[in-house]
Amino acid sequence: MDHSRTYSIRQLSKEFDVTARALRFYEDKGLIHPERKGQTRLYSARDRARLQLILRGKRLGFSLIEIHEILDLYTPKDHGVAQMRATLGKYRGQIETLKRQREDIDAAIHDMQDGCVWLEGEITKLEAENIKTDNV
Amino acid sequence: MDHSRTYSIRQLSKEFDVTARALRFYEDKGLIHPERKGQTRLYSARDRARLQLILRGKRLGFSLIEIHEILDLYTPKDHGVAQMRATLGKYRGQIETLKRQREDIDAAIHDMQDGCVWLEGEITKLEAENIKTDNV
DNA sequence: GTTTACATTGACGTCAACGTAAACATATGG
DNA sequence: CCATATGTTTACGTTGACGTCAATGTAAAC
Numbered sequence A, B: 001m002d003h004s005r006t007y008s009i010r011q012l013s014k015e016f017d018v019t020a021r022a023l024r025f026y027e028d029k030g031l032i033h034p035e036r037k038g039q040t041r042l043y044s045a046r047d048r049a050r051l052q053l054i055l056r057g058k059r060l061g062f063s064l065i066e067i068h069e070i071l072d073l074y075t076p077k078d079h080g081v082a083q084m085r086a087t088l089g090k091y092r093g094q095i096e097t098l099k100r101q102r103e104d105i106d107a108a109i110h111d112m113q114d115g116c117v118w119l120e121g122e123i124t125k126l127e128a129e130n131i132k133t134d135n136v
Numbered sequence C: 001g002t003t004t005a006c007a008t009t010g011a012c013g014t015c016a017a018c019g020t021a022a023a024c025a026t027a028t029g030g
Numbered sequence D: 001c002c003a004t005a006t007g008t009t010t011a012c013g014t015t016g017a018c019g020t021c022a023a024t025g026t027a028a029a030c
Helices: A009-016 A020-028 A045-059 A064-074 A081-135 B009-016 B020-028 B045-059 B064-074 B081-135
Strands: A035-037 A040-042 B035-037 B040-042
Touching: A009 A020, A009 A045, A020 A040, A020 A045, A045 A064, A045 B081, A064 A081, A064 B081, A081 B045, A081 B064, A081 B081, B009 B020, B009 B045, B020 B040, B020 B045, B045 B064, B064 B081
Parallel strands: none
Antiparallel strands: A035 A040, B035 B040
C-alpha cells in the first residue's frame, strides 16, 4: 500500500519466496528495473507489483519471454492510436489464451473430481466388505 | 472412439502436432508405454488418451515429472484401502492446485479486461481529439 | 577496528525438455 | 532392384531458468 517506500533485494526475496539470484536474473532479462543506490538495488512498489505479475505468470506456465510480453502490455506506451489499437489486439489475444487455459483447467478439475467420486465409492465398497469379514 | 485400432508414431505426432522425438522422449520418461511390433511402436487408444493428458498438463505449465504423478492418479492401482485413501488425498491435492491456478487465471483475465476497457476509452478520447483537429 | 551480514558482478554448472545428426533396418511402389 | 518413406537406437547439442562459487565491496553492530 505504501507507495513511497522501497525494498531491499532480501526483503523482496523473502516476501515472495524467491532467491536474490532469481531477482537479478529477472532484471538481466529486462523484466524489472530497480533503481540503484550506489551498487545496491532498491525496489519500488512498482517493481514489487511487476514481480507479482511475473510470479503469477510463472505459476500459469508462461516462459520469461512470454511474461516479458505480458508486462509490456501493463506498461503504458501511449504513442499513436495505431499503436494503441495493436496493443488492444494483444490484450485480447492474451485474454483468449487465458480463457483456453481456463478451459483446460476446468476439464482437468472435472476429471479429477470424477476420479475422486469413483475412488470414494470403491473405498466404501471395500469397507463394507471388510466389515462383513470382520463380523465373521 | 475406435478402441481397438492402433496408431503409428507419425499418426500420433501429426494428430497432436508433436514430434516423434517427443513421443519417444515421453516413453523414455515413463509417461507412455506403447506396444512393439518388432521394433516399431504401436500406440493404443489408451496411449492416445494419456498423450492428451500429457499435452494438457504441459499447457498448464506442469513439468513432465509432475505430469507423471498426475498420470499415476489416472491408472487404477487398487491395492489396499490405505493406498486408495492416499491416492484420494493426492487427487484432492491436485484439485486444490488446479483451483489455485484457476484463481490466478481469473485474476489475470480481469486485469486484462480492465486494461482493455481503459485502452478503449483512451482510444475513443484520442479519436474525438483527432476529429476536432480534422474539422479545423 | 574488526567481525558479521548482506550486497555486488562475472563465470561456470546443472537440470529439464527436447532437437539434431549419424548409422542402420524395413517395406512399399515404380 | 532401387529409391523413398518411415521406422529404430545412440549420442551429442541447445535453450531456459536459474544455482553455485569466487572475489570483492559496504554497512551496521559490537
